[in-house]
Amino acid sequence: MDKMIDFIKFLFYAIIILMNLTSCKDSSIIKNKRNHKISTKSQKKNSIINNDTIPFDYKEIFKLKKNKNISKLAYIYFNMGLYFLNKSKSDSAFYYFNHSKEAFLIENNYKFIGKSLINIAITQANEGDYIGSEESAVEALRYIKDLQNNTLLSAAYNCLAISKTELKDYDEAIKYYNMALQSSTNKISSINIKNNVAVVNIKAGNYINAIKILNNLNKDPFLSNLPLHQARIIDNLAYAKWLLNPYFKADKDFYYSLKVREQYSDLLGQIANHYHLSEYYENNNAKKAIFHANKMYDIALKLGNLDDQQVAIKKIIPITSQSSSIKYYFNLYEKISDSINSKRVQAKNKFALMSYEVERNKEENASLKAENAQKSYQLLKQSVIFGSLSFLAILILVFLIFWYQRRKAKFRQEKTEEVHRTKLKYSKKIHDEVANGIYFLMVQLENNSDIRPTKIIDELELLYQKSRDISHDAEFNLDLKDDFSITLRNMIKPYGAKYTKIILIGNEPHIWENISINKKEEIYYILKELMTNMKKHSKADIVTLKFKKEDSTIIIEYSDNGIGLSGSFINSYKDLTDIKKRLNPIQGSYFIDSEKKRGFAIKIIISI
Structure with missing residues (x-):
C-alpha cells in the first residue's frame, strides 16, 4: 500500500513538472512586481486624480476634446493613467497612457512620450505580457535617448531587464540592469538594481557572482537606516550561499529577515522568506517545509497573487505524504494555472484591442480631415468651373496639335527606353553585387580589426567572380542553403x-x-x-x-x-x-x- 501511495505521489509530481518547467529560485522578485512598483512609486505624487475627482476629470476630458485643447488633454490622460496604474487597474491604465502618448506626439513632447511608453511597458509587464513590454520600452528609448534624462533612461532599461529576466534571457537582463545602474541618480534605486542583478545571477546559477554583489551591499552603512532593504539582502545572500553549499546553515538569516518583514508588514518579502525556508527544509524536515509553503500560499491568497499561489502549491505537492491531500493540491494547482493563463490571454487581447482602437481613431480623424478638404475642393471647383472649361478646351487643342508629333516620337522613345532598361539592369547588378559587396567588406574591416587576410582575399575573389559573371551576362544567385x-x-x-x-x-x-x-x-x-x-x-x-x-x-x-x-x-x-x-x-x-x-x-x- 505504501509503495502504491509513493507511486501516485511520484506520478502527480512528474505531471506537474512537465506542465510547468519554470523555476522560481528567488521569491524576493518572484514575478518582479515589486520592481514595477518601484518604477511607479515616485510618480504617484505627480497624479492629482483621486476617487472624488474622477467624475470631474471625465467631464474635463470631454470639454477639452470638444475644444481641441491637446496640450492640457495630454496631461489629464497621463495623470489618469498613473491613477489607474497605482490602483492596479491595468486595462484602464493602458488605455489612458496610450491616449497620452498619442496626444504628446502631436505636441512633440518627447519627455512625456517616453514617460507614457515606460508606463505602458510597466503595465504590460504587470500582466505578464513581457514581449509587449519589451517593445514599448525600446520605443520609449527612441524618444528619450537624446534628452539626457537619467531617471527616464534608468526606468526604461529597468523595464527591459525585467522582461529579459522573465523570458529567461539572463545575460541580456544583467546587461540592461547595468545600463539602468549607470543612469541611476538615486542611492536607494542603485541598491535595488544591484540586488536585482544578484537575483538574476542566482536564477542563472552564478552563485559566486551573486554572493560577491550581495556581500558588498550588506557592508554598505547606508542600509542601517533601511531595515527592509537590509532584510531582503540578508535573505538573498543566505539563499545564494545555501545554493552554492547545501551544508551552509542559512535558517538563522532566513528567520531574521522574516522577523523584520513581519514587523514592517512587508507581505511580499514574507512570501520570499517562506519560499526560501520551504526549499531549505524540503529534504530534511518535510513538516517545516510544508508549514512554510502553506504560509506562503496564505499570504499570496490574501494579496490575490496567483503566480505565488501556484509556486506555493507546487512546493507542497512533492513533499506531502497523504494521497488525498495530493489530489486536492493537484486540482488546486490546475485551477490556479488555468486562471493565470486565462488572465494573461485576456490582458494581451485587451491591450491589442485598445491599441487597435487608438490607431483606428487616428485613421478616422485623418478621414474626417480628408472629407473636409474634399468639401472645400468642391466649393472651389464650382467657383472656377467656367474658367476650367476654357482651360480644358485650350488643352484639347494643344493635345491635337502635338499628338501627331508625339506619335512619331513614340517609336524613337521605345528604343531609347530599351537602351535605358538595359543600362539599369547592369547598373542594378553592379550596385547589388559589387558596390554593396565592397561596402559590406569595408564595414567588416571597420568593425573587426582582427579579420584574417585570407578572408579579405576570399571576399575580393568572390567580388571579382561576380563582376566577371556580370560582364558575361550570367545570372548570380545568392547561396541560401543555410538557415x-x-x-x-x-x-x-x-x-x-x-x-x-x-x-x-x-x-x-x-x-x-x-x-x-x-x-x-x-x-x-x-x-x-x-x-x-x-x-x-x-x-x-x-x-x-x-x-x-x-x-x-x-x-x-x-x-x-x-x-x-x-x-x-x-x-x-x-x-x-x-x-x-x-x-x-x-x-x-x-x-x-x-x-x-x-x-x-x-x-x-x-x-x-
Missing part, C-alpha cells in the same frame, strides 16, 4: 558599430519556412540596401528590425532614430525606387511612416 535567419543576422551584424545598436526582433527560423529562394534573395538585398544607407547617412544609434508572419504575408518593420528623411539624407533614399522594383515581381509593397516625428521607419509587406 536564412542566420544568413540575415550575419549580414546585418557588421553594421552595428560601437555607437550603433541593432535590435532584431522575431528573426526566427520558422518565419522563413515555405518562402521561395527568389523571395529570400530579394529580401536579402532589400535589407542590405537599407542597412548600407543607414550606415552611410542616418547617424542613428538605435536601429530596430522586426519580422512577423501574419496569415499569408511576411511583414518587415525597419526603424531608426537617425536624422530621417531630411537634409542630405533624403538623397540616399532615392534607391527606394529600386526597392519598389524588387518588390513588384515578388508581390510585395512598402509603406513609409511619413508621420514619424523622429528618425526613419518603413514597413515592407510580402505575400507568401
Whole structure:
C-alpha cells in the first residue's frame, strides 16, 4: 500500500513538472512586481486624480476634446493613467497612457512620450505580457535617448531587464540592469538594481557572482537606516550561499529577515522568506517545509497573487505524504494555472484591442480631415468651373496639335527606353553585387580589426567572380542553403558599430519556412540596401528590425532614430525606387511612416 501511495505521489509530481518547467529560485522578485512598483512609486505624487475627482476629470476630458485643447488633454490622460496604474487597474491604465502618448506626439513632447511608453511597458509587464513590454520600452528609448534624462533612461532599461529576466534571457537582463545602474541618480534605486542583478545571477546559477554583489551591499552603512532593504539582502545572500553549499546553515538569516518583514508588514518579502525556508527544509524536515509553503500560499491568497499561489502549491505537492491531500493540491494547482493563463490571454487581447482602437481613431480623424478638404475642393471647383472649361478646351487643342508629333516620337522613345532598361539592369547588378559587396567588406574591416587576410582575399575573389559573371551576362544567385535567419543576422551584424545598436526582433527560423529562394534573395538585398544607407547617412544609434508572419504575408518593420528623411539624407533614399522594383515581381509593397516625428521607419509587406 505504501509503495502504491509513493507511486501516485511520484506520478502527480512528474505531471506537474512537465506542465510547468519554470523555476522560481528567488521569491524576493518572484514575478518582479515589486520592481514595477518601484518604477511607479515616485510618480504617484505627480497624479492629482483621486476617487472624488474622477467624475470631474471625465467631464474635463470631454470639454477639452470638444475644444481641441491637446496640450492640457495630454496631461489629464497621463495623470489618469498613473491613477489607474497605482490602483492596479491595468486595462484602464493602458488605455489612458496610450491616449497620452498619442496626444504628446502631436505636441512633440518627447519627455512625456517616453514617460507614457515606460508606463505602458510597466503595465504590460504587470500582466505578464513581457514581449509587449519589451517593445514599448525600446520605443520609449527612441524618444528619450537624446534628452539626457537619467531617471527616464534608468526606468526604461529597468523595464527591459525585467522582461529579459522573465523570458529567461539572463545575460541580456544583467546587461540592461547595468545600463539602468549607470543612469541611476538615486542611492536607494542603485541598491535595488544591484540586488536585482544578484537575483538574476542566482536564477542563472552564478552563485559566486551573486554572493560577491550581495556581500558588498550588506557592508554598505547606508542600509542601517533601511531595515527592509537590509532584510531582503540578508535573505538573498543566505539563499545564494545555501545554493552554492547545501551544508551552509542559512535558517538563522532566513528567520531574521522574516522577523523584520513581519514587523514592517512587508507581505511580499514574507512570501520570499517562506519560499526560501520551504526549499531549505524540503529534504530534511518535510513538516517545516510544508508549514512554510502553506504560509506562503496564505499570504499570496490574501494579496490575490496567483503566480505565488501556484509556486506555493507546487512546493507542497512533492513533499506531502497523504494521497488525498495530493489530489486536492493537484486540482488546486490546475485551477490556479488555468486562471493565470486565462488572465494573461485576456490582458494581451485587451491591450491589442485598445491599441487597435487608438490607431483606428487616428485613421478616422485623418478621414474626417480628408472629407473636409474634399468639401472645400468642391466649393472651389464650382467657383472656377467656367474658367476650367476654357482651360480644358485650350488643352484639347494643344493635345491635337502635338499628338501627331508625339506619335512619331513614340517609336524613337521605345528604343531609347530599351537602351535605358538595359543600362539599369547592369547598373542594378553592379550596385547589388559589387558596390554593396565592397561596402559590406569595408564595414567588416571597420568593425573587426582582427579579420584574417585570407578572408579579405576570399571576399575580393568572390567580388571579382561576380563582376566577371556580370560582364558575361550570367545570372548570380545568392547561396541560401543555410538557415536564412542566420544568413540575415550575419549580414546585418557588421553594421552595428560601437555607437550603433541593432535590435532584431522575431528573426526566427520558422518565419522563413515555405518562402521561395527568389523571395529570400530579394529580401536579402532589400535589407542590405537599407542597412548600407543607414550606415552611410542616418547617424542613428538605435536601429530596430522586426519580422512577423501574419496569415499569408511576411511583414518587415525597419526603424531608426537617425536624422530621417531630411537634409542630405533624403538623397540616399532615392534607391527606394529600386526597392519598389524588387518588390513588384515578388508581390510585395512598402509603406513609409511619413508621420514619424523622429528618425526613419518603413514597413515592407510580402505575400507568401
